Amino acid sequence: xxxxxxxxxxxxxxxxxxxxxxxxxxxxxxxxxxxxxxxxxxxxxxxxxxxxxxxxxxxxxxxxxxxxxxxxxxxxxxxxxxxxxxxxxxxxxxxxxxxxxxxxxxxxxxxxxxxxxxxxxxxxxxxxxxxxxxxxxxxxxxxxxxxxxxxxxxxxxxxxxxxxxxxxxxxxxxxxxxxxxxxxxxxxxxxxxxxxxxxxxxxxxxxxxxxxxxxxxxxxxxxxxxxxxxxxxxxxxxxxxxxxxxxxxxxxxxxxxxxxxxxxxxxxxxxxxxxxxxxxxxxxxxxxxxxxxxxxxxxxxxxxxxxxxxxxxxxxxxxxxxxxxxxxxxxxxxxxxxxxxxxxxxxxxxxxxxxxxxxxxxxxxxxxxxxxxxxxxxxxxxxxxxxxxxxxxxxxxxxxxxxxxxxxxxxxxxxxxxxxxxxxxxxxxxxxxxxxxxxxxxxxxxxxxxxxxxxxxxxxxxxxxxxxxxxxxxxxxxxxxxxxxxxxxxxxxxxxxxxxxxxxxxxxxxxxxxxxxx
Numbered sequence: 001x002x003x004x005x006x007x008x009x010x011x012x013x014x015x016x017x018x019x020x021x022x023x024x025x026x027x028x029x030x031x032x033x034x035x036x037x038x039x040x041x042x043x044x045x046x047x048x049x050x051x052x053x054x055x056x057x058x059x060x061x062x063x064x065x066x067x068x069x070x071x072x073x074x075x076x077x078x079x080x081x082x083x084x085x086x087x088x089x090x091x092x093x094x095x096x097x098x099x100x101x102x103x104x105x106x107x108x109x110x111x112x113x114x115x116x117x118x119x120x121x122x123x124x125x126x127x128x129x130x131x132x133x134x135x136x137x138x139x140x141x142x143x144x145x146x147x148x149x150x151x152x153x154x155x156x157x158x159x160x161x162x163x164x165x166x167x168x169x170x171x172x173x174x175x176x177x178x179x180x181x182x183x184x185x186x187x188x189x190x191x192x193x194x195x196x197x198x199x200x201x202x203x204x205x206x207x208x209x210x211x212x213x214x215x216x217x218x219x220x221x222x223x224x225x226x227x228x229x230x231x232x233x234x235x236x237x238x239x240x241x242x243x244x245x246x247x248x249x250x251x252x253x254x255x256x257x258x259x260x261x262x263x264x265x266x267x268x269x270x271x272x273x274x275x276x277x278x279x280x281x282x283x284x285x286x287x288x289x290x291x292x293x294x295x296x297x298x299x300x301x302x303x304x305x306x307x308x309x310x311x312x313x314x315x316x317x318x319x320x321x322x323x324x325x326x327x328x329x330x331x332x333x334x335x336x337x338x339x340x341x342x343x344x345x346x347x348x349x350x351x352x353x354x355x356x357x358x359x360x361x362x363x364x365x366x367x368x369x370x371x372x373x374x375x376x377x378x379x380x381x382x383x384x385x386x387x388x389x390x391x392x393x394x395x396x397x398x399x400x401x402x403x404x405x406x407x408x409x410x411x412x413x414x415x416x417x418x419x420x421x422x423x424x425x426x427x428x429x430x431x432x433x434x435x436x437x438x439x440x441x442x443x444x445x446x447x448x449x450x451x452x453x454x455x456x457x458x459x460x461x462x463x464x465x466x467x468x469x470x471x472x473x474x475x476x477x478x479x480x481x482x483x484x485x486x487x488x489x490x491x492x493x494x495x496x497x498x499x500x501x502x503x504x505x506x507x508x509x510x511x512x513x514x515x516x517x518x
Contacts, residue, residue, distance in 0.1 A: 026415070028121065038120050045127040052134055059134045060145040066130045067152050071159065073122055076114035078163055078174045112174070117213060200377035202429035205390075207441040208405065212413020218401040221392070224371075225276030228494070229389060230361035232375035233281040233350065236393045237331050237339055239376075240264025259512055261335050265342055266508070268393045273348075280370060280494050281343055281350040282357045283336050288432070288480060338512075345504045347497035351487070359383045359484035367489025372404065381407050382425040382481050384418070416448065422481050423474075424448045427457070432477040438466045454478075 031038055053063050114122075133139045167173065208215055240261045272279050343350050353360035361373040362383035372387035373380040380388045388405040411421055427444040429435030439447070439461075451457045454474050508514040 030415075035116070035120075038124075042120060042123050042127060045124070045131065049127060049131050049134075052131070056134070058140040060143050060148055061141045062130055062133050062139055064143075064148040064152060066126055068155075069126050070123060071152075071156055073114060073119055073126075075159060075163060077112055077116070077119045079113040080174075115213070200379045200430070201382060201425045202435055203441045204378040204381070204425060204428055207428070207445065208410055208413075210441075211445065212410060215406050215409035215413050217404050217406075219404065221272065221275045221277065221402060224389075224402075226278070227276075227372065228278040228280065228370040229272075229372050229374045229392065230351075230364045230370040231279050231281050231393065232357045232361060232373070232377060232380075233339065234284045234331050234336070234357055235375050235377060236268070236281070237261045237265065237335050239393060240268075241331065241335070257512070258335075259514070261331075261339060262342055262508070262512060262514075264393075265339050266346075269343070269346060269348060272392070278496055279348060279374070280364070281339075281348065282360045282364070283340065283350060283352050284357045285352060285354045288355050288485070341507065342504075345500045345507055347499045349494045349496060351492060354485045354487065356383075356484060358385075360486045361385065363484075363486040363489040364492060365489075367492075369489050369492060369494060378405075379425065379430060379481075381405060381410065382422055382430070383484060414445065419482075420448050420452055422478055423454045423457075425481070426454060426474050426477050430477060432480060433472055433474055434469050436461075436466050436468060436472075 049063070049066070053059055112119075240263070241258070269279060340350055351360060351364070358373065358375055358377050358380045361370075361375065362380050362385035364370045365373050365385045365387065372389045373385040374389045374392040376390055378388070384407070386407050388407070390403045390405070391400045392402055394400050411418065414421065414424070416424060424444060426433050427436065427439060427448065428441060435444075447457045447461070451460060458468065505516065509516045
């Protein structure tokens with residue numbers, strides 16, 4: 001016996017239980033991307049259970065209970081995470097609220113109340129438990145099974161009818177496959193010709209969501225009360241230039257000067273401060289030489305978009321004009337300097353990064369100067385940020401939950417070391433290296449887990465099937481991610497001051513033409 005009343009045997013049981021739990025969790029993590037195989041296995045268990053019930057002519061009450069449970073889980077799977085019927089009570093409009101569709105140009109992927117993996121996991125547990133209960137006669141309660149069958153199918157059809165009516169009423173389909181997407185953050189970037197995957201790590205967010213969803217948590221801005229967060233200023237300004245528009249054009253003052261970035265920076269920063277956050281903005285410096293090819297691609301796309309804008313204007317096509325106008329957006333040095341002046345007047349600190357803003361944000365995070373990095377670029381994790389926060393500077397009207405990624409949980413969930421994670425990100429494709437043809441996110445993860453380094457991966461893949469790009473400086477990219485050109489986070493002094501109200505009025509109203517009453 002130990003001095004606290006426990007026993008060695010209980011400690012051994014607890015240790016064994018923890019080990020088994022870890023093994024099971026790892027198996028579940030590894031099974032996450034194989035959706036079809038997972039559901040085929042569940043289908044096999046369901047058929048096995050049905051055959052057992054059929055041949056032993058018993059345990060009908062267990063079958064009925066399983067059916068009701070699976071029906072309930074299926075309904076939750078089809079239900080939106082934010083049910084529009086519940087929000088209608090707070091809607092002053094005469095029309096019922098609807099989920100984002102093509103019509104409102106605010107499409108977002110369908111978010112379920114019960115995610116697919118949890119649906120599969122609970123179904124698996126229910127099937128296993130049901131099969132085990134058929135081994136014990138105590139659960140074989142005598143019932144008249146035809147009544148249960150009739151009642152179950154009646155309940156099924158009535159429930160599905162109600163769910164379909166709900167979909168029709170609020171105009172949504174519980175699937176995201178094949179839908180054209182409009183005006184989400186990723187799609188705003190896509191509409192400008194700079195798809196988010198090209199600005200960060202290709203499909204890393206999707207890989208994490210599929211492989212280790214436990215590394216992601218969603219919340220509201222108020223949950224970050226008192227937190228210091230380093231924000232990628234250039235990404236935010238880019239977002240404001242696209243989103244803060246009127247009649248398809250950036251906001252301008254009487255002198256024709258663009259003010260969308262100032263409007264966005266001012267009001268989104270106020271929103272963060274009102275929620276108790278302590279933001280620090282980090283501005284891009286000179287881009288690394290390795291990024292020149294990527295920047296050239298973006299410039300070519302902007303040139304193509306400018307040509308399309310001229311054609312749309314000549315044809316009077318407002319939709320095409322707006323679409324291609326967004327693709328011509330570029331953050332200039334003037335935009336940055338104006339935002340820096342605004343932030344100084346607001347008492348908000350900012351940092352000028354030597355090169356990449358995400359790398360400098362990550363350095364501040366690793367030094368403990370801030371809690372997290374706020375950006376849409378997933379490569380903040382590749383640079384080593386402990387915590388990445390996305391959607392932080394989105395408009396409140398978008399109602400997009402803030403999504404937080406934990407690097408430690410990502411590494412644990414993917415079962416990779418930090419070096420292996422960097423190599424995975426390079427294989428996925430980044431700003432410095434294109435992806436290898438035919439190697440997607442799942443295959444890239446499999447290769448890194450099997451061979452551990454890019455050098456070994458390149459020795460074993462079929463070069464004819466997966467040709468390596470002519471210029472593919474993966475070693476330089478690896479070095480840049482691991483030792484970026486940044487200011488030592490420990491030497492950065494962050495100070496939040498009281499806003500200069502008189503200076504703000506002078507700058508925003510007199511110099512930039514904003515309405516003082518607003």
